[in-house]
Amino acid sequence: MTKQIDFSTFSSIKIGPVVDVEVIDTIAAYPDVTLLGGANNLLIAPNPPKLAMLGKNFDFIHEDESHLYIGGATMSGKILSYAKRHDIAHFELMQKLPGTLGGMVKMNAGLKEWEIFNHLIAMRTEHGWIQKKDITYGYRKTHFEGIVFEAKFEKIKGFDTSLLAMFRQFRDNQPHLPSAGSCFKNPDHRYAGKLLDDVGLKGATVGNMAFSQSHANFLVNLGGGTYEEAITLIEEAKRRVFEKYGIDLELEIKILGHKI
Known part of the structure; x- marks a missing residue:
């Protein structure tokens, strides 16, 4: 279909x-x-x-005495609501991570040191169940073959509303215009947004696309922005940061159909 x-x-x-x-x-x-x-x-x-x-x-949430099983198509908002309703800890970060469970596992999505893999036990692909210890993963990345059809997590009581409030503050400075989230990953011991600001790209526009004035690492659509305008800004950012700092910025957003 x-x-x-x-x-x-x-x-x-x-x-x-x-x-x-x-x-x-x-x-x-x-x-x-x-x-x-x-x-x-x-x-x-x-x-x-x-x-x-x-x-x-693949849009489901099941649980047993000690584990939570979540389908790869399950949206983060549904997971957050379930965890809050059933008093389950460690899913508070879902408030600020829009998307499906499968996509979040694939990129090891997170907020600072809180990330999906922290409490992941295993995931199910077309090759069967794979334990976390057998998966290579790191900051906003994983390396494995296959599709995440389902994932298994620790089930620990104690949904933390104070953590929920903290995560809400983490991203209060995010722009409200359409974007794909953080454009670049933070390099070691640096912040991509600060680097973009330092090379004069905070608020920079090409056509109807821009690096946000409120957070330079967010590529935003001002209304009617095009793919070509977005790519132009991304390539300019990589060029300027590399020329000034020798840092090759790595994309956090995923581009389908074009190589940068």
């Missing part, structure tokens, strides 16, 4: 073509597709690769 998606409305940055996307409802290998989550950290090129997304069969 396929589903037609207009990425100019579906993606968080509000850029992209209308594309037929395959909907996956069974656990199997899908070697020729690029998997989508909630499209919250994606920039889609005019001619993207073949795309797919997990269907409703």
